[in-house]
Amino acid sequence: MRGSRAIALAADRGAGGVTKELLTLRVNGDRRTVAVEPHHTLLEVLREELGLTGTKHGCELGECGTCTVLVDGTPVLSCLTLPALVGDADVTTIEGLATGTALHPLQIAFAEEGAAQCGYCTPGMLLTAKALLDATPRPTRGEIAQAISGNLCRCTGYTAIYEAIEKAALQSKGSQSV
């Protein structure tokens, strides 16, 4: 556990009688302090305490990748992560992917290529793709397939997702000209 600021808050108990703890998280650049039941996952805290419902859940067992968020730039499954373990790290959710009013190139490419059908795996897929492009600005199709293999999509057959990630890679500032 790194630098968690969990403080027991005896006065605030959930219906199940579990004592809530105060926790400070850095999410999308904002410092947020919330009272949480210590066994609740980062997924639950993001959605239910912080109102960041852009993070979805498909299984809550770490099988589908839908709940992926970035912790210090690395994709993690928020359904298997206890928030107390996140400490001072930067958490990025789908709500934090755009910079102000400017959408991330991945978001634009996903729209243009039709890479989001029902949109439910999309937040996790986009964040996984962002982590990939941050580390590997010009990935091959094989590298993309490997990177998103933990994010199940039931709609697209992945083809449009590959095309969107490749398109974003070409357009990202960080990419090098070939």
Place this chain on the structure above:
Amino acid sequence: MSEFSVIGRRLPKVNSWTHLTGEARYADDLFLPRMLYGRLLRSTRPHARIRRIDVSRAAAHPGVVAVVTGADMPAKMGIMPSTQDETALAVDKVRYVGEPVAAVAALDEDTAYDALSLIEVVYEDLDPIFTIEEALEREDVKIHEEARRANVFKEVHLSFGDLDAGYAAADHVRDDWFFFEGNTHAPMESHSAVAQYGADDKLTLWTSTQVPHYLHRELEKVLGLPRSRIRVIATPNGGAFGGKSDPFGHEFAAALLALRTRRPVKITLDREEVFYAHRGRHPVKMRIRTGTKRDGEITAVHYQSWLDGGAYASYGIATTYYTGALLTVTYRIPAYKFDGVRVYTNKPPCGPKRGHGTTQPRYGFECQLDKIAEDLGLDPLEYRKRILQPANSRTVNDLRITSMGLGECLDALGRATRFSDRRGQLGRGKGIGIAGSAYISGAGLPIYWNEMPHSGAEIRIDRGGGVTVMCGTAEIGQGSDNVLASVAAETLGIMPSDVHVVSGDTSLAPVDLGSYSSRVTFMAGNAVKDAATKLRSRLLAVAAERLEVPADRLLSAYGRIYDRADPEKFLPFADAAVLAESKDGPLVAAGSYTPPKGIGGTFKGAGVGPTPAYSYQAAVAEVSVDLETGTVTVDKITTAHDCGRALNPANVEGQVEGAAYMGYGEIIGEEQVFRGGLHKKPSLLDYKIPTSLDTPALEVIVVESVDAEGPFGAKEAGEGPLNPVIPAIANAVYDAIRVRFDETPITAEKVLDALGKRDNRGFAKSRIGPDGLGDGKADPKRALRRLAASTDARERKRTS
């Protein structure tokens, strides 16, 4: 240059942006003030009488606000009015492991979950039935008392043309058995519903449903609340594929709990529960007897199917008919007989999954055509082209065929894949296979008899030129909101991004029957076009006056109404709206669509199969089979699909690719299977939907036959393209290893079995599949013992 400004362009979907930023509000994303959290208690028994159910300890548990059971909502319900055999929560009896029995609402989800364990249910076990054969024979066990013969839910027999003469004229007759294993939709979003009941005595239900209108009707029936006081809002579905097109127990439970507590109640299923909700692909045993002339011309087909329906009706009556109805629309069949039987078993109810009831027979028939082609020394692609059902014709079972692009699909595939040159030439372990198919663009009849339109739409134009389209369709990820916006925009001469879409809300939008049977593009598209055309003529009339140009010389595009002879002479769209409202009042118009009469026969059972237009498609699969491990790798699937006209090619390609992916999953490994009534793999770890690394390369060829009745010529694209992928892969595996897979899925274990390598006994087989129905002598007591053993094992694993 295209005659269109919107249609045919790869514009981003109008609802993309909410998906890409996390703004989209799915049902489980709704958090209302004072909201309670509900959970369902589910049956642990496959078949049992409920002797006693005691909720008192749960109700007294701190934090629990209300508990309801089946007795609180005993009215029979179900999607098909003629076969309603289900209750919202089980009453007196449970019929599958996972059936909802009781529901709890509490201050938080953990408490609701804890309270479930405080509900005491005393079951008296009954013999369970797990197989088609047992269901057909066991008169002593009745899953539903109403079943007249053993556990038969529905039996249909239809005959067209002279079958005996057809076989007598045949030079060659093939008689093959097939088995298609059941599988499930597994949308990424689990089902979720939020109910609110206000002091005004009105109920609002936000729910991930494909069929808000049908659900509206069932809520009235089960809750005893007038429909005028109920509002159903279909939230964006995180995938559905047919799995959210029934009314579900959790929807009624959330509504009743809200009614009882006067607080909002949310019930979201967890992933395991989604496997129990099911309504997925029926396991089907099939026998197909086909007579042909020496040149392959079909003289007669006798198709028989036995469907394992699970515990309840769902859409089963339609599914049963669908297994027989659409075989005739692809290739000429002069004599056709269909016998179908659907039985009840003690498993989660089966229902419609993408390709509803047509996927299984299409698999069997296209595999059989491959065998016929081989028997007669014909190229499978050329053979199919030679026997095509013609455009603008009627089939032997009286289905009207209009546009028909299967020939173009086969031609396009031949060019793209060089199928005919490569088949049989790829060497052992490598294969290529082909199959064709068809699907409906919306069912020709609604599920309840009525004379009203199948689809209604309303369009309003505000004083700033803003356009709002309202329609009862549900956006399930297939892009229906974008179809509505595109059709309205093209007709009015604006861009889809200028259109607001309000869909799936029973209070705000005219009824559309729902997002099932691939009906939205054709039917809702036509309804929107109808409404938009009315508004367009009002706008053109005032523009003609202002511009002093005859109205028939005016065109509208990109927000301008302009003179086609002098495009610089134009009126901005918003100005035309103000003029039109000044002249004749608010710019509001309703439109509707009803399928034409006479598109099907008049015999009993003729209601399933007709559609205003069939989509056609064909697929080529290329596979590699590892002869040591038995692993089948599908290297590539190329699908050609006749969608009439691609309203948005990016969306059409996405649908076709997604369908190919889903078909691939069904034949390579997905299976909804049970051990002693217990689901063997109710998780996304065990139920293996393909990942990015599994999924083959997918290529799509769009064929446009421009249907005369479709909106701008469009037909469906969402379901049909799944069908040919499955037999194409089976045929490709045959090309690779000369083993016929007459059952699905094709697992590595079965491949090794066929190659004689599974158990070192070394008997190679040329075919894997059934030889007929079994004898139905399975020992149900044994099944129960296995259930008890696996439950114990799970329990030990959990507690250790």
